[in-house]
Amino acid sequence: MRSLVLALLASTSLMTASHAAEPTPAKAEIRTPLSELGKDDPYLWMEEIEGTRAMDWAKARNGKTLPVLQGDARYATLEAQALAILNAKDRVPGVSFGGDGSLRNFWQDASHVRGLWRQTTLESYRTAEPVWETILDIDALSKAENANWVYKGASCLPPEETRCLITLSNGGKDAVTVREFDTSTRSFVAGGFNLPEGKQNYSWLDKDTLLVAREWEPGQVTKSGYAYVLKTMKRGQPLSAAQEVYRGTETDVSVSPFVLRDADGVTQAVIAYRGVTFFESEKHLLTDKGSVKLDLPLKSSIQALVDGQMVVLLEQDWAEKGFKTGDLISFDLAALKAAPATTKAMLVLRPTARQSVEQVTTTRTKLVVALLDNVRxxxxxxxxxxxxxxxxxxxxxxxxxxxxxxxxxxxxxxxVTVTGYLTPSTFWLADAGSLKLEQVKASPARFDASTHVVEQFEATSTDGTKVPYFVVRPRAAKSDGNSPTLLYAYGGFQVSMTPAYSGVMGKLWLERGGTYVVANIRGGGEFGPAWHAAGLKENRQKVYDDFFAVSQDLITRKITSPRRLGIMGGSNGGLLMGVALTQRPELYNAIVVQVPLFDMIRYSQIGAGASWVGEYGDPAIPSERAVIAKYDPYSNLRAGQKYPEVFIETSTKDDRVHPAHARKAAARLEELGYPVLYYENIDGGHAASANLAETARRQALEYVYLSRKLMD
Structure with missing residues (x-):
């Protein structure tokens, strides 16, 4: 859990409203009116997400692309192989502990396309064929309600965890409907909590009260489209009767509640997270007398409560307290509540320069931390x-x-799960007290990995920084530059790219002779917050230079060549693909651009873009726009370049990264005379697929495209 995950959830009895103080404005440049940015763009009409003209355009492009890729002789086999892996009955189901000791799981297969929420016992889970009881059938619910439900999870009230808030999305959107469900009766609660569709943060306060941040009145959202007013909502109350307990501002990213409960489920503190930017947040302790702003760095995140200690991850130096970026620290929570200004923190863990804290969780009395050590x-x-x-x-x-x-x-x-590029995931039951480990499940292999090897190399970026990357390739591959190679990267938002087993990638690419590469470029979190910060805003080009350095290193080592090198990335990684297309097209023969950002001059006005100015900068500020304009793929597309034919994918239902980015990229390329393959899934949200069948179709399309470009 990192500070970039701003939608934290929480709970306790709060009745007094509190307001965030307006930040003192710094001396700033004169902002360019948003209406002036991209006002002459001929494709502005594509920003109407489900406008008739935009939808007709997208369907027409689908009508051109799908026959090409699905008409390839390999498509049917690749789709069938992908679907068989995704729907395999012998997949190992990941589980979570229920309050009654049961193990819960969400499962999808060919017979349950939308999915089952179900449970079993630990004893049964240990067997080859666990016996499952259905808690909620999403396919049956969708049929009964004639709805396009996509299950987004359940938040259950501890310690019993029988009352749960079920989150349902129409087609995969981030905007969700929330409904109260009783796991003991296997039914939605008559007259229970029911939050209409919206982008909202919520949590149990107690069995009869919720904390909810949402759009309470029309237009009452931040510039990013998220809630900034937090209220308590009582059972049986209409939304209009909810009581305000905290308010941020329209210029924030969002406001959300966060609860600290002890191991018995008793609330010890309730905190309002005020997301000032995507990466910076104030933490306000909420009490019956109002709120108290905690003395914590803006770039920090509360991770857990264990043994009375509130554990915090620092994502910036806290020099006056003697702490460094990446440190894990703790406070005595009781002392902090009694004297917030004077309570001192202690060091829990300090990662080395090549380490980072990746995950934090707790058992009854222990803190458990997953570290990355040189991306392992x-x-x-x-x-x-x-x-x-x-x-x-x-x-x-x-x-x-x-x-x-x-x-x-x-x-x-x-x-605990353990996985690698060639090693199927194994599931372990660990005892944090005795350190005893039991391997309870092992995923079956989905492809023949016996002929492949995993290697780790380093490339040297433009400024001398060493950038690691993993190569998964046939052991017998010759270093002659002829290996069809797919390079994947993300490079943003402190997201780490770590070794992981993908049965579909292995079957559809590695087993067919392909080489797979993952680059750990700056902007990610592989080496902690500093690795991320090194690629922010004015330093953004360093992220792209890292990627090009890895690409060139692959060519220099003769692992591959520009003729055989393809790249893939989604969302922020889709922006990376756009930059690669416009800055270094000579390095690549195939580019898969998934749900991308692309128009960076207007990005803050499209979808949830305003929330990401902490990552990229603000286009309305002239000096920051000047930096963005240098790498903005949309405005840097030019005629007469040797661009490879790209494959661009998006989803109509993506309300996070607006499909207009992908639409406008394809339209502009077509206008300049370049061939483009474009596919827009009508459902799917930001994942570009709402169920396993749609996922298999998307993956088969991608690997057909890559085969045509890199293997043929």
């Missing part, structure tokens, strides 16, 4: 005592990615 996973158990914190390491397999799953909280158990 390590899990540590930390114990708080009279002399501070002590650490022990869980003896999990080395040279792999480690993910912390659900913890029991009633005892010291938690689930």
């Amino acid at each position: 996973g390590v899990a540590q158990v930390l114990t708080h005592g009279a002399k501070g914190w002590s650490a022990q390491t869980l003896a999990l397999p080395a040279n792999a990615s480690i993910g912390l799953g659900s913890s029991a909280e009633k005892d010291e158990r938690l689930f």
